[in-house]
């Protein structure tokens with residue numbers, strides 16, 4: 316399973332990238348706005364920090380302008396994945412950009428029917444939003460299960476399932492059980508993955524017992 320970090324914060328990305336567990340980055344217009352910085356500058360800097368796919372989202376809503384914006388974003392770096400909304404125009408743009416060998420990430424996916432269209436458009440990634448479905452009382456993880464099942468039925472569907480809007484370690488664990496290819500994780504949720512009270516208590520007990528020996532290794 317690949318881990319992408321869902322952030323445009325350079326300091327967070329730099330710090331968490333030190334774990335060696337980050338395989339890419341996803342951003343969106345809201346995350347970019349939070350930085351208060353220039354979009355192109357932020358994306359350019361991120362592509363120099365993380366080698367994997369860096370998702371940069373278009374703002375246009377017509378396929379013609381989405382293609383123009385996507386082609387411009389793709390020129391920033393070979394590891395740019397152009398993020399496009401899951402609309403009719405977004406999928407038309409996806410087909411064109413994919414034919415030009417530009418990585419694409421179709422975002423704001425909320426149904427299996429939409430995910431089938433994404434695979435037929437030849438997208439690199441589809442981003443189903445688990446947390447936002449949970450937020451309105453729907454079963455976000457069930458969507459991941461449906462998409463993974465459907466995609467596994469067709470060899471010609473090469474789109475990778477990129478679980479997005481992950482709100483907790485449970486979303487990551489259950490998505491991994493279903494065979495999702497990627498999960499994009501907010502920094503806080505990523506930090507939660509390391510934590511377990513029994514690990515912390517067990518380590519402290521080891522350290523306390525070792526201290527009683529009066530020995531040192533180095």
Ligand code: G3P
Nearest residue numbers: 321342343446447479480
């Ligand atoms: O960036 C796409 C997705 O991960 C957004 O998540 O938490 O805003 O629903 P969220």
